[in-house]
Amino acid sequence: MPERGENIPYFLVALVVINELRKRLAHGVQLSWSLPPETLLLAAMPILLPAALVAGLLAVLARSRLRGRGGEGALHAYVLTPRDSRSKAEVDVTLIHQVLEATGLEGHLIQRLGSSGPSAPILAVAEPGEEGAISAKAALSALRSVLGRELEVVDMGRRTWPDLLRYRRKRGTPPTAKLKLRLPSSEVDHPSPAVLLGYDAGRRPVRLPVNLISKHVLLMGRTGSGKSTTAMALCERLWSDYGIPFLVLDHHNEYTGIVTRLGGSVVGASGGPSLNVFKGLASNPQGVNIYVEVLRDALNLTPSQTFIVHRCLSSALRVSPGEDPTLADLMDEVSEYRERSGPEMESKLALLRKLEPLVEGEGRAHLLVERFPSISELDRPTSILLGGVESDTVRDLLVHIILKRVYDGAKAWGLGTPLRQVVLVEEGERVLPTISDERGATVTDKMLGELRKFGVGMMIVTQAPHALSRSAMRNSAIKVIHALGSPRDFQILKPLLSPLRDGENDPASAIFTLRPGEAVVVVEGRPSPVRCAVVPPSVDATPITDRELAILAQLAPSFHTLE
Ligand SMILES: Nc1ncnc2c1ncn2[C@@H]1O[C@H](COP(=O)(O)OP(=O)(O)O)[C@@H](O)[C@H]1O
Ligand SMILES: [Mg+2]
Incomplete structure (x- = not known):
């Protein structure tokens, strides 16, 4: 019955x-x-x-x-x-x-x-x-x-x-x-929100406070040591527990699986991202200075080349006021630039050689036409596919411009915003290189220092900590150190590891013998580093194939290409 x-x-x-x-x-x-x-x-x-x-x-x-x-x-x-x-x-x-x-x-x-x-x-x-x-x-x-x-x-x-x-x-x-x-991050009302990283040797949970994640996280270790998996795990938990979205500058197209399985979007599924480097410059001509710095860092320009770029970008703006110039316009202006000396002519020619690949081939496909989402409005996990971009210069410039846009958007949120977005950068040593220690801070280094005030937490992944700028090292409140690859990296990190107390007398032996997914974690304000077995993400993190990606892009084009 x-x-x-x-x-x-x-x-x-x-x-x-x-x-x-x-x-x-x-x-x-x-x-x-x-x-x-x-x-x-x-x-x-x-x-x-x-x-x-x-x-x-x-x-x-x-x-x-x-x-x-x-x-x-x-x-x-x-x-x-x-x-x-x-x-x-x-x-x-x-x-x-x-x-x-x-x-x-x-x-x-x-x-x-x-x-x-x-x-x-x-x-x-x-x-x-x-x-x-x-x-x-x-x-x-x-x-x-x-x-x-x-x-x-x-x-x-x-x-x-x-x-x-x-x-x-x-x-x-x-x-x-x-x-x-899910709570929007502004409504996170837990007294001290934190996400799980993993467990220490005594099976006690190791948690990372959300307010420290907004002061940036460095994930270091040799290839295969577990950096990307750790990054995915942290991003997943910030999203599932607190609704804080993440944006991945996905150098190897390896985050597509986790992003789509978390209900997020993939940008650049059909041939990679495309943006106009100078978008927004016409309405804010004072922005010339910062663009010149971005170009200087991303293209490794000499002081003389930087000077020429400054002059030429300013005149490109004057040529068609109200209209954003493109790299092609800059290139035209440089070609017409009247050098005043032999050495300046050398600089100009070298500069033209650097600019040329940016307006042809891959550069033309990625750096001239604006088809890019508004980053500060992204409210879900997003991966920007950079894996298909072969030229290091084109990729570096894309990364620099995207970070500049993140920064511009975050400034509008205002000082003191609690963590609202996480930006994950692979190949961190290319984005925040040691050069800033020698030549003065790069734009990305300066942005890193500022972003913490505006609610953007950077997660910087690097397999070569020795090649990362010292200021990036200083400017990160959480350091997750997986198995290291070289003694040079160990030398850099040794001061952080000296108080390691987990039964291992020699921190060096610990740091070289960590298994994939194991890490030593150094957290600002905590007296000693902790050895931790990282809990991987709960969703399948296997990347989806290009064919599957193409199907997704076809099924939900507005969602996945975000034009
Ligand atoms: N937390 C973890 N738990 C278990 N296995 C892991 C963990 N992290 C990484 N691994 C294993 O190590 C492999 C390499 O990890 P990955 O995150 O890609 O390393 P990396 O980004 O440092 O090159 C993964 O495919 C996985 O098999
Ligand atoms: Mg990786």
């Missing part, structure tokens, strides 16, 4: 065709689906009967829609079961939508009301064809990751609509619970 509650006709009260709904609602409306208390539900029963009819109709419509798209079986269902059954439910539809959009899928949220309250919501995802199978897998991982703290995401497998409509709530399934899926 079914229990009494099961005999009462149940109603399909909500069939939210998420994408459709979102499209119809004005931009910026936060969809939040609150489930009313049980008493309200009972009082509302007379209204629910017609609602059921409407819902039924919707179901039929949705079914025919799906049929039109590939048939009866084209659904994959997940039950969202709350882990904590004590409080009331609120499913963040926007978040689910974000995950679906990231993976290019169409989803429907279904919930059934019985006499004893609503059932656990079911998310039905329209299964894509063969081509999109990757997206279905990515959707599940992403859902588990973003919803997983509050909800258990149980895979019901392939279902048909009639199947789902017949679905009965099992006896004892807990009522839906209050879900607070």
Whole structure:
């Protein structure tokens, strides 16, 4: 005999065709689906009967829609079961939508009301064809990751609509619970928010305070020692626990898996990123100085070449006022520049040789045309694919310009902003090189010092700490040292490691014998370094293939190319 509650006709009260709904609602409306208390539900029963009819109709419509798209079986269902059954439910539809959009899928949220309250919501995802199978897998991982703290995401497998409509709530399934899926960083109200890094030798958790992450993190170690995995783990936890998004300057296209599985976007999926180096200069002509410094650092210009660039960029601005110049305009101005001496002519010719590859071939593809998202508005994990850019100079310039944009955006957030965005830089020694110790601070070094005040935490990954500027070393509150590769690196880090106390008398032996994923962690304000086994990210971090990326870009172009 079914229990009494099961005999009462149940109603399909909500069939939210998420994408459709979102499209119809004005931009910026936060969809939040609150489930009313049980008493309200009972009082509302007379209204629910017609609602059921409407819902039924919707179901039929949705079914025919799906049929039109590939048939009866084209659904994959997940039950969202709350882990904590004590409080009331609120499913963040926007978040689910974000995950679906990231993976290019169409989803429907279904919930059934019985006499004893609503059932656990079911998310039905329209299964894509063969081509999109990757997206279905990515959707599940992403859902588990973003919803997983509050909800258990149980895979019901392939279902048909009639199947789902017949679905009965099992006896004892807990009522839906209050879900607070993610807090914007400004609302992080925990007294001292921190993320887990791993465990020390005594199995005690090693946590990194969020306020220190905004004062920058250095991740060091030889190839294969675990740096990128540690970076991914920290980024994932900042995102899942506090809603703090991360932006990766992805030199090896290795973060695509984690970013898409967390519901984020990939920039440059079709051929790499493209931007106009001088975007915004026309409306802010005083900006010439900083652009000249950026070019000096990224292209390694001599003082004389820097002087010529300054003169020529200023005149390019005067030639067409109100219009942002491009590197091609700069190049034209340099060609026409009248040198005043033999040595200056040498400089000019050498400068032209440096600029030429920036306006042709790869340079033309990446540095002239603006097709780039507004960085300070990125509110989800994002990877900028630099792996396909072969020229070191073009890649370095892209990185410098992107960091400058991060900095400009962050300045607008104001001084004293708590951690709001993390920017992860691989190959840190190319971005913050030792040259600044000899020649005076580079722009990136200066920005690093300033960014901490504006709510941007940098995570700098390097396999060559000895080649990193001393000021970058000083300007980072957290240092995660994986197994080192060379004695030169050890020499640089020795002063930090001397108070190492974990049963190892000789810090050198510890630092060379760490296994992948093990690290020594030095945290500002803590007296001694700690040896720590890093807990890897909870979602699959394997990069997705180029083909899968192409499919994602095709399924959700506005999401993945972010033009
Ligand atoms: N925290 C960890 N736990 C377990 N294995 C790890 C961990 N970190 C790294 N590894 C292993 O080491 C390999 C290399 O890690 P990776 O992060 O790519 O190193 P790196 O970025 O320093 O070159 C990974 O593929 C993984 O197998
Ligand atoms: Mg790596």
